[in-house]
Amino acid sequence: MLVTIxxxxxxxxxxxxxxxxxxxxxxxxxxMTIIEDVINxxxxxxxxxxxGILSGQRTFFIIITLIIVIILIRIIIKNKDKxxxxxxxxxxxxxxxxxxxxxRILLGYVVDMFHLIFIDFPVFNIADMALTVGIIGLIIVTFxxxxxxxxx
Numbered sequence: 001m002l003v004t005i006x007x008x009x010x011x012x013x014x015x016x017x018x019x020x021x022x023x024x025x026x027x028x029x030x031x032m033t034i035i036e037d038v039i040n041x042x043x044x045x046x047x048x049x050x051x052g053i054l055s056g057q058r059t060f061f062i063i064i065t066l067i068i069v070i071i072l073i074r075i076i077i078k079n080k081d082k083x084x085x086x087x088x089x090x091x092x093x094x095x096x097x098x099x100x101x102x103x104r105i106l107l108g109y110v111v112d113m114f115h116l117i118f119i120d121f122p123v124f125n126i127a128d129m130a131l132t133v134g135i136i137g138l139i140i141v142t143f144x145x146x147x148x149x150x151x152x
Contacts, residue, residue, distance in 0.1 A: 003084060003087075003088060004076055004087045004091035005091070007088050007091040007095065008091045008094050008098070011091075011095035011096070011126065012095050012127075014126055015099035015125060015127045015130070016099060016102060018113065018126055019111040019113070019125060019126075022043050022113045023111050027043065028044070028045055029043065029044065031043075038116070038117055039117060040115040040117060041113045041115070044111075044112040046110045046123070047108065047109040050128075051122045052122075058104055061100075061101075062105060069101070072097075075090060075151055075152060076090055076094075076151075078151075079151035082151050083145050083150070085141050086145065086150070086151045086152075088137075089133075089137040089138035089141060090152075092131070092137070093134035094134075095134075096127040097127070099127030099130065100125075112128070138152070
């Protein structure tokens with residue numbers, strides 16, 4: 001369980017640190033090339049989900065995020081002695097949710113900055129990466145872990 005807590009703390013810290021940097025150093029929609037034709041930093045203020053879905057639904061996102069985080073924390077506490085790798089994946093999901101929740105509460109929008117040039121993909125942040133990787137990892141590990149070890 002300690003590794004899960006550390007995962008959450010480290011990811012939320014990195015996410016918020018980079019968001020604060022981008023927020024303070026860039027103007028909205030300003031872009032800086034990281035790797036030509038591959039990835040840029042582009043400061044986007046996103047008040048919805050990916051591709052702007054459900055734009056302006058701040059209260060909805062805050063409530064849903066709080067419910068999900070509470071459920072996942074209860075799962076971690078209840079299953080603290082089970083599959084540690086599943087708990088780390090859940091920790092990544094929690095970290096991503098908390099990272100974006102902080103933005104929604106404090107700013108009213110989520111700070112996004114990673115812009116993949118080579119594909120049509122929405123601009124995203126570290127919290128989004130943690131959520132995505134955590135969900136994919138949890139799904140994969142759940143399929144290969146014996147049922148008695150499942151945390152969900």
